[in-house]
Amino acid sequence: MTNINSLDPGASPLDYYGYELRRHREAAGLTLKQLGGILSYTGSLVGQIETARKVPTPEFSERADAALGTDGMFSRLVELVLRSRLPAWFQQVAELEMRAVAMCTFHTHLVHGLLQTTAYASAVLGALDKADLDDRVSARLARQRIFEKSEPPVFWAVISEAAVHQEMGGRETMRGQLAHLLSYEGNPRINIQVLPFSAGGHAGLQGSFDLFRFHGDPDIVxxxxxxxxxxTANPDTVKDCSLRYDHLQAAALSLRDSAELIRRVMEERYGEQRDSDGDPVA
Structure with missing residues (x-):
């Protein structure tokens, strides 16, 4: 168990967060239980966050800022904490997502992480390994905060029809995920197209890829x-993938037809099942 008295605030963003939370709590003259009561969390949870044994959420951080008068400090810190909990090899990608002014993504079998619901992300990340699953899901969903920026990136997603049909986490999870995709209808900055099975051979047969565009910096694939x-920022690779993406968008359904396909699958494949009397099946 971590000893809070020897907690090194420079060891990691999570340790620094815990150190600052304890420092501000004690400065306010509050016990763990008292602060937990104010935040509507248990004192035990507050203690686990202070000792870097539990990862804070954005909601916890917002409440801590309000209770301790820290002017958004914990809300800013939690972004660093959650980003640090991503796999080391993926942290650079999260940085690219933060900096990009536009993203074009193609995925063959899953909904992109920036568009996933909590339940869907939990099913994906927990398919093989359920260790620290809540923390890993929180870290993934925290990436979606880029859409809350004052000037969010323009996001284009082409997803294979297979991703719409692939059942992750059960019928209710899929129904919620597809409804979430439909919630972006009419949002000019988040655009979703479905590449239908009827497209046959297409420019993305080699697999999924993301294309990032920036102000004043080279594109990255x-x-x-x-x-x-x-x-990679290799010009030949970027040129090749940009051309492939143009062809994928051309082969995909329009935004309106994509939404209709998603809605149809949601209702026909994942709609609420009823028995012969018309009652929902448990």
Missing amino acids: YTEGYGSGHP
Whole structure:
């Protein structure tokens, strides 16, 4: 167990967060239980965060800022904490997402992480390994805060129809995930197209990839393997993937038709099942 008295605030963003939380709590003259009561969390949870045994959430951080009068410090810190909890090989990608002014993504079998719901992300990340699952899900969802920036990136996602049908986490999880995709209808900065099965052979047969664009910096292409990521600014690779993406968008359904396909799959494949009397099936 970590000894808070010897906690090194320079050891990691999580240690620094815990150190500062304890320092501000004690300065306010509050016990763990008292601060927990104010935040609507248990004193035990506050203690676990202070000792770097539990990862804070953005919601916890917002409440801590309000209770301790820290002017958004914990809300800013939690972004660093959550980013540090991503796999080391993926942290550079999270930085690219933060800096990009535009992203073009193609995924063959999953909904992109920036568009995932909590339940869907939990099913994906927990498919093989459930260790620290809540923390890993929180770290993934925290990346979606880029859409809350004053000037969020323009995001284009082409997803294979297979990703819409692939059942992750059960029917309710998929229904919620597809409804989440539909919630972006009409948002000019988040655009989702489905590449239908009927497209046949297409420009993305080699696999998923992301294309990042920046102000004043070269474009970067990112591809991913098992436990590794491969970003590159090689001009030939960027040119090739940009051309492939143009063809994928041309082969994909329009934004409106994509939404209709998603809605149809949500209702027909993942809609609420009923028995012969019309009652929902448990």
